[in-house]
Amino acid sequence: MIDINKYLENQFALAKQRNEDKSRNVNTVTNKSKLAADSISKKQNKNLTNDDTKLRKNHFVESQKASMSKDWSSDEHLDYLPSSEEDDERVQSSLCVRSKQNVKKIIDDGDTKVFKDRIANWNKNLKAVCSGSSDEHIDHYTADIQYVLNGNPDVEDNHELQNGLYVPKYIWKQLYKYQRTGVKWLWELHQVQSGGLLGDEMGLGKTVQIIAFMAGLSKSNSGSWNGLGPSIIVAPATVIYQWVSHFHYWCPYLRVSVLHHSGSHNGNHNKLVRDIQAAHGILLITYAGVVKYIKDLLSYNWQYIILDEGHKIRNPDTQISKFVKKFKTPHKLLITGSPMQNSLQELWSLFDFMRPGLLGTYTAFMEHFAVPITQGGYANATELQEATALEIAKALKNIITPYMLRRTKTEVQEHIRLPEKNEQVLFCALTPEQRDLYMGYLLSTTVRSILDKESRFGDPLRARVLVALSTLRKICNHPDLYLYEAQEECEQINEEVFGHWKRSGKMTVVQSLLKIWLKQGHRTLIFSQSRAMLCILEQHLQSQGFKYLKMDGTVSVSLRQNLIKTFNESKEYLVFLATTRVGGLGVNLTGADRVIIYDPDWNPATDNQAKERAWRIGQQRNVTVYRLLSAGTIEEKIYQRQIFKNFLSNKILIDPNQKNVLTTSTLQGLFTLEEPNCEGDTETASLFKHTKVNINKQANRDSEKIHLSGSVSFSKKKLDAMKRMAREISKKISNDTVTSKTDEDPRQRYKKKREQLLNPPKVQEPEINLVDDKVSNIPFESVLSELDIINMHVKENYEENLLKEVLSSQNEEIETKEDKNCETDVNNVVSSMSNDKIVSLQEMTKDTKLSEENTHKRQHSPSPEQSIENLVAIKKVKKTKQKQEKNRNISDDDYVLSKLFAKSTVKNALHHDVVVGLAEKEKRHQMKEEASKRAKKAVRAIKFSSK
């Protein structure tokens, strides 16, 4: 065991030295942050009643009434998300500088003349190609015209499915095999008069399957509508015109009109609805539109009602959920790539729309399904709870399976052949200013009033928590988002300093990434939750001369589709900036092959949706996704919460056997700033250590050393108490290690140990009470550093013990194999490299180490540009250019990461897919596929041999 006394003394000496250095230049910032915190606290306390009223008005509080499992982390409430409604075309924020974006509109068939002209034009073009005229005159290409041009004369032919669905051959032939299965499934549901949920993963062509099916119906003449009847498709505003252009391409003869103020109809919505009814056409409408026109819509009969991104009705208590359930037709389809996002009640709400009664009443479902399954998912669940959850999850999966079709990209990879995707979570260091502001706010009266049980403010705690969390998130994004709020209205913004990238840890990372990617020829999507943050990023892109396009709630709905088209087609644009809610849903942005998710959403599906914009059918290049998190902050907690929610949805939708991963988190835990442990790992990185990206360890270690030296000095009394505690904990852990060598199930041992080590017995923890004035007088940093040192010792043994026990002494062979697979998966970044690449990496490590030393010598004038440009490793990376695309991508990504680690802007990186357990699943799936292929081959071989 390490000599603890010696260790602590070293730490204290280092801490003291750094504190002295720091105190010279930090005081001004600290005062500033204190002032800001005070000012914001005052404002927030004053506005709290108003905020609360606002919060009560919106559906977050509405949902609270009915939601047993809905928690404070619902994604629908934060005022930090100004663009959460994609229909919202608000006035630009005063912070925004908008560059001109010249884009054209897509025209729908709302205006009868426009529709007739389009049809006439299409007929003319089709005739021209069918008669073999030159294609010079073709001004609009549709799927049928393309089909003829590809040498197929049978454009009028149909593919007949059993019981009379006639899908035009030119569509059928272009569908992937799994898409044909999808069309057949839709037809089966149609025949039994049932609704269904098409839940294929994002980007697998759900839209195309629906259009193919509707085209089929329109060619058939069965049923009460004699083929296709008038139908409604409800979609988020951003994708409304994507539907129009898809319909016009695949099924040009159908009349497709948009009921929205951006549509081409002449303003009389009743006439538009009547026209669509008469033409047996498609009415496209937004969710907000349904609420607005519900009375008129319900006064007609519709054959189909289809909800695109149907998870919008996941909260059964919202007005929109109630309204869409009023349509009388049995043909209700729901399309979504994220069927379950936060909790099981959402699944109930979706089924209540398209298959009412299947999952019983809401109360019965919550009691008998949702609660036991959720309980079994927590790390502190008993064995019985776990087993019960498993059985109930299996039963639920069986009930919903016939009405839900979901294929993942892995499952259909052999058909679509998507390029590789590498997805990582980067833990970015806060800048000193952000750190100060963060801590200042943690000590503010707003946070105190939350943590103080006897606060005079009393209820509503939820509103208070939301406001505080949203403020912390602003600080993580950029100090100015927070400081701006603290300013008095008359104060002028200093535009030169405002939003400067060097003042935000995550923006520093973005700056480095963009510079490198520009050189490597990549194009990037950047998503942020907040429009204000998007403006800061926009200002930054302008100042750096990057060409970009931007899409948020302020961009007119009718322009969005062409904005997307422009980005996909014009390589001159390096960056596409979008709010996660507006640009992250349903659209195709395959022009980019790099994605940055700047800030995490409480809801994992929102972030997943966003990243899938680039990695989908049509993507030709390998895709890299970086999710940025500010290390140790609320953003890490949000990410952990995402993982739990992912786990929950996978348990139902994919694999009921999925293991549980997280403990529940406390309120106090949200309002802390975690320091990295002795290995430089943030909380999440140490929880999911096996998923760490293993690159440039040396550079990483160096940055840890620097970071650890940031601890501070303690009083003699505290020091003694800490030594005592550390000794006791170490003793306890070694005792546990001895006693654990029994016949007990290793998984149980793992669980117990994890619990014990992550949550050491309460009595041994120093009491950290943010509300207690006495404690608050100690610099906040000191308080956290004490905890940190204890954690360091705890986690050191923790990792060792876990690795020893779980990886080497596992009796169950399968488990061991799975763990190994997982390890291999994670480490393949390094191990799959060819020899010269390893050399190149080693050199990179050397170089980055050197560069880091230089940087520290230069101290206050670090020049990231220089440290990147002077590296030999760039040449090495270029050398590997002729190698396979896959290897090049890995090499590119490694190179990028090594730069970020070298500059200490990134503390850790995790493989996201491995964290959520998907990579492991993918591997198993591939193994299964391979095994069944071999089995088939074996059977064929036997048959052949007997002939």
Ligand SMILES: Nc1ncnc2c1ncn2[C@@H]1O[C@H](COP(=O)(O)OP(=O)(O)OP(=O)(O)O)[C@@H](O)[C@H]1O
């Ligand atoms: N069979 C096909 N042939 C050619 N292109 C296709 C085919 N199927 C899908 N695509 C293209 O793939 C892209 C993704 O399709 P689509 O938008 O329908 O996916 P989605 O599953 O609805 O995605 P999301 O869930 O993100 O909305 C589109 O550009 C679409 O044109």
